[in-house]
Amino acid sequence: MVTRRRWSRLVCSLVLAVLLVVSMSTVGMAAEPAADRLVPDILVLGPSPAWVTPQNEAMLALVAEMGKVGLKTTYEALPNWPAFVRRASSKPWKWGIAAGSFAGRPARLDPHEFLTTGLTQAYAGEGGTNFGGYANPKFQELAARQAEIMEPKARKALVFEAQKLVADDLYFQYQYNGRSLIGYNQQAWDNAVMTAGGNAFASITNMVSIIPKGADRTIKVGEIYRPRPLNPFNIPSAHEYFNLRLVYDTLAELSPAGVPEPWLARSWKMVDDTTIDVELREAHWHDGKPVTAEDVAFTFQMYQKHPPGYIKPGVDPVRSVVVTGPRSARFKLAKPFAPFIHFSFSGVLIVPRHVWDGVVEREKVKQPDEWATPNLTGSGPFKVVKVVPGEGYVYTANKTHYLKPPRADGLVYKGFANSEARFLALASGQIDFHTIAFYTLTADQAKEAKASPALKVVEARDIGGAWVTFNLREGSPFQDYALRRAVSHLIDRKKIVEDFALGLAEPGCSVIAPANAQWHNPAVRCPEHDPGKARQVLVDAGYQWDGKGRLYFPVNHKPTLYPSLKR
């Protein structure tokens, strides 16, 4: 018994000793990965807390998670969009991850802008918005082809495929799409109409539809904006566009759901893929002169020479506008362009020829946008009474409008310098409407507004939002799909929506947001939040860690740029 016990003890200790030696030698054998395989420090570009608070917090959380899988990062907080563009879109493109945001607006209800501006080669140069240099040839082809197919169903299939491809390549993904809260005074106004695509109440459809309940028949709109002088050839922001649209008609107007419907045009007919015949309604300018096809043709010529950014996408595709009758015209396009009606008919403000023809010589200016005190005669439902830069605009209703004479008698648009003053003005009845969804009420303001019987708060789902992209250019570690996938698994959308955006957002992924129901592909998925999976993806791809937990590229690393091409 005693000897047997001694024996077993001896065997045990021998085994242990062997195990110890073996384990020690394996530790010694698993030498630190070669230094040249170390994944370099990653520069992450994103918003400062003051610029986009929830996204800033989301990025700080992501950077912390990245540290846990052995990625060393530097977060550079940028104060605004221009600074972001300069940093993310200039040589030598030394960053690894860039997090920015796109504003949703009605033109972007058509998928074309979002499928091209952030993702195609034309925008990959310095100053362009394809920040990471996405160049999957399959995608490039899809993005170009979807724009040329005039038949909506066939186009939709391509748009769906393109969305899926970007998501599968893990180049661009939304972290969240915003949900804005916009308020108005329901005791003063009835029948408010909310429009899709970020305009919320800032649509002409809303302004002509609302019905005054009380004695005050003037719509009072307030926005966070320093009102600039109005000129249809100078449109620096959505605010000017909204105000000009009150005065100038467009051939079509987007329905609340975002579909172009006839407005100044009675109807249009697609003759073939590049020819559209338009019939105008019997309309008059505010000075009494009739609106003719000549005015329409002139507008397109003039805007092609002097296009503000907001109008350019609407006039670029047009090769010619031929007047075929007093109120009929034929549009010829350079090539088939699917978003044409959306961009052009519901985007281009029709201006009177008798006011703008020869303006450069007559007013002795270099370009029409320099006419400092322009004649703002339009044909729209509101007429300009007064433009007071820095304070606001005053309009009177055009009660003889041919299509939608406003129910209100006039409109006053007032600029505020900050969100608090704008909210207090709404809450105390000094203004009736907030307009575009971009300037949401804060969670606190919304709570107070909901408690007030006078106010109604509605929710607008954003078709834009906050996104992350990876740098796919030469020298970036994110040229490898596995690394992109691992980092994508670290994005915690639930936390972002609930804790950082305080519920004022929904989880995002596809470049065409869920709020754009017509074009969003519900089959698009982004990697779910799972730090364990992130690690597993790296292990599977052959990545290694050193004793300090730093991440190293696999031996003989051959990055997979686009998994969709490999298959």
Next chain:
Amino acid sequence: MTETVPVPGRWRYIVRRLLENVVSLAIVAALIFFAFRLIPGDPVAAFVDPLADPETKRALMVRFGLDRPVWEQYALYVKNVLTGDFGISFSTKRPVFMDIGPPFTNTLMLVVPVAVISYGLGSLLGFVFGYVGGRWDLYGSAVFLVLRSTPPFWVGLLLMMFLAYHLQWLPISGMRSSWTAEGSFVETFFSWDFVRHATLPVISGAIYFTGLPLLVARGSIRQVLGEDFIDLARAKGLSETALLFRHAARCALLPVVTQTSLFLGWAMGGLVTIEQVFSWPGLGRLLVAAAASSDYPVAMAALLLLAVIIMSLNLLTDVLYASLDPRTAS
């Protein structure tokens, strides 16, 4: 007998100060120019659509000369400024003076009442505190020191919250509700409506600015009260009120007056936060908007204007001082 003739000396002094100011102004202009070029950000990105194609951005760069080398832009800027041409605003495309003129007037209409109240009240209280001394002086000065250290935008927001929103005594923001109607200068600025709108911003400004003249006046009167002629006046049997206001205060006022002229120039730019809180359509708000949207011509012209005002007032003060006290000129 060896005394130099004072008048040419004074003139030489004034000319020298004038030249110094011109040099300073040139340096300030250069600083302003290069500071804006150093701000990170693509200047055109702010006023074209963020997703505009590179070609559109390029066209704007060319139009505003931003594609040229910086030194070339600077040479052009100097030439234009010397000929009084401040260019056109990037965002409104109007000549810059058209954009700056009305906000300048609006800010002036805010600065003047703030100055009158804070300097009037400040010097009066300063004299009283300095004269009575003791506990009144201690607590009184402390209160104004605290107010002086409170951010004016915060005070402004509180006032807005209580007086304009909860009590609804005053309008929440803006400069007038009458902007919607036609109105002359007098109708705009000398109306009850304007007074109602100006009340909160003026109070917020005055609360902040009263502290400084108060302390200057207090220190100054204390010094004066120690002088022999005060004892003499007392010995003559003058009443204390007459002593304080007719004799001591007059002498003690000089440093306060100097302060006032400096304040006027300084406050033109210093009321930025108050303008921002109350959406006052003034120079400060214009400056913030222009800087945020990289509207270089407007922002540079506005800053240069402020620099000119401050320097002119400085110069005026120096000249006045030189006349009052010829020793400064030597």
